[in-house]
Amino acid sequence: EAQVTQNPRYLITVTGKKLTVTCSQNMNHEYMSWYRQDPGLGLRQIYYSMNVEVTDKGDVPEGYKVSRKEKRNFPLILESPSPNQTSLYFCASSLSPGYTDTQYFGPGTRLTVL
Amino acid sequence: SQKIEQNSEALNIQEGKTATLTCNYTNYSPAYLQWYRQDPGRGPVFLLLIRENEKEKRKERLKVTFDTTLKQSLFHITASQPADSATYPCAPRDNYGQNFVFGPGTRLSVLP
Numbered sequence: 001e002a003q004v005t006q007n008p009r010y011l012i013t014v015t016g017k018k019l020t021v022t023c024s025q026n027m028n029h030e031y032m033s034w035y036r037q038d039p040g041l042g043l044r045q046i047y048y049s050m051n052v053e054v055t056d057k058g059d060v061p062e063g064y065k066v067s068r069k070e071k072r073n074f075p076l077i078l079e080s081p082s083p084n085q086t087s088l089y090f091c092a093s094s095l096s097p098g099y100t101d102t103q104y105f106g107p108g109t110r111l112t113v114l
Numbered sequence: 115s116q117k118i119e120q121n122s123e124a125l126n127i128q129e130g131k132t133a134t135l136t137c138n139y140t141n142y143s144p145a146y147l148q149w150y151r152q153d154p155g156r157g158p159v160f161l162l163l164i165r166e167n168e169k170e171k172r173k174e175r176l177k178v179t180f181d182t183t184l185k186q187s188l189f190h191i192t193a194s195q196p197a198d199s200a201t202y203p204c205a206p207r208d209n210y211g212q213n214f215v216f217g218p219g220t221r222l223s224v225l226p
Contacts, residue, residue: 035216042118042218042219045213045214102160104160110155
């Protein structure tokens with residue numbers, strides 16, 4: 001089954017404790033991205049990747065890191081999480097960033113930073 | 115800067131009626147525009163894509179229009195059902211943009 005998976009689905013952590021949220025897709029998609037969603041707001045893109053070893057900042061990249069060492073994986077790293085990073089996070093992938101780039105989203109990761 | 119606006123307030127309609135949702139954009143020249151559906155706590159799901167040279171696109175009970183002069187897209191759900199209750203974000207896209215920007219979405223409630 002074609003899908004985007006994220007782990008963990010729920011995470012409660014404390015300020016400053018480094019964490020990684022994994023994202024994996026099995027559709028051989030070139031383009032992957034991370035979004036955060038806060039109550040009452042739309043999705044905001046954090047980082048995206050056009051292909052292996054190619055990453056770029058989205059609209060809200062501060063406090064986050066990503067890497068793309070393999071085509072299927074795109075982990076999101078929070079080196080020193082802070083309470084304002086409490087949010088719902090989505091990973092997404094698409095075949096390419098061309099005009100037919102339908103995004104396929106993962107199930108989401110709900111992060112709470114105390 | 116680029117801006118996408120959608121109805122900020124929830125839209126409540128009676129079952130069986132047609133729901134019309136609006137997506138307005140500024141400082142964009144999109145080559146196409148996508149509409150998604152998002153249920154609470156879940157990732158968006160792609161519904162329809164319309165290109166700049168298409169005035170209208172249909173898929174079952176869904177219809178999308180695209181007016182590049184008004185810088186607006188309308189999303190219609192005919193014969194609405196309670197199961198259509200969700201948030202619907204739009205995403206204008208150009209052919210060259212690498213980042214992806216979504217509108218805030220309109221929350222639709224279809225009342226039985």
